[in-house]
Amino acid sequence: MAHRLFTYGTLMDRDTMEGLLEHKAGITRPAILTGYQTYPSAYGYPYILPVQEGKVEGVLWSDLSDEDLLRTDEYEGLLDENPMYFRKSITVDVDGQPVEAWVYIGIPEAFTDVSVDFEPLATKEIPDNVDIYTLVDFLNDTLKDDGLLFRVKKKGETMTISIYKV
Structure with a gap:
């Protein structure tokens, strides 16, 4: 069965994905997942959580096999004793069209159980064209x-x- 996978972190990179799968990866297209937001982690890689007004830009991989999906599950730690992610079927926007795909969503407890505070030190709104x-x-x-x-x-x-x- 062919699967689609929406990625927003390290697996957006073709070399990383092909190294993981040990073969040429399928077609990729830019995609947007609404209703989620990306967060940094103390571990150096991002995770997403549901947020009503959120939007995550990423890459949609197509034509992944069951074996490919198992490899990405292993890579994302789904088979670990204390997983940090779970895989969920979601709908992403690709060129204005809804497309069903899998995505890895962070388990909040796995990322918040560290001694790092992600509250900003300061916040200031500035124009996007600021020098x-x-x-x-x-x-x-x-x-x-x-x-x-x-x-x-x-x-x-x-x-x-x-x-x-x-």
Whole structure:
């Protein structure tokens, strides 16, 4: 049976997916999952949870076999003693069309049972076209008490952002 899988983290990468499956992966298309939001984890990879106004952008993989799905289950730890995800059938939007697919959803207790606080240190709304210097000023104002200093150096078409511990 052919399966579709919506991915939003490390499995969006073709090389990662093909290395996991040990064969060429199927077709991918950009997709959007509404009603969920992506969160960072202390482990370095994202997870999603249901959020009414949420939206997750990702990749839809098509034509995955039962064996492929088992491999992704193993990769996401579904077979572990204390899994961090569960797999659920959902509907994603692909070019304005609803498409049924599987997705891995985080188990909140698995990600919140760590000594990391994800509350923001500071929040400031800025226009999406803000210049980098305004952003650096915000970072400096926010993190100066933590002993961090940000500097930007522009050289031709590139910029270097440096962070110093002061």
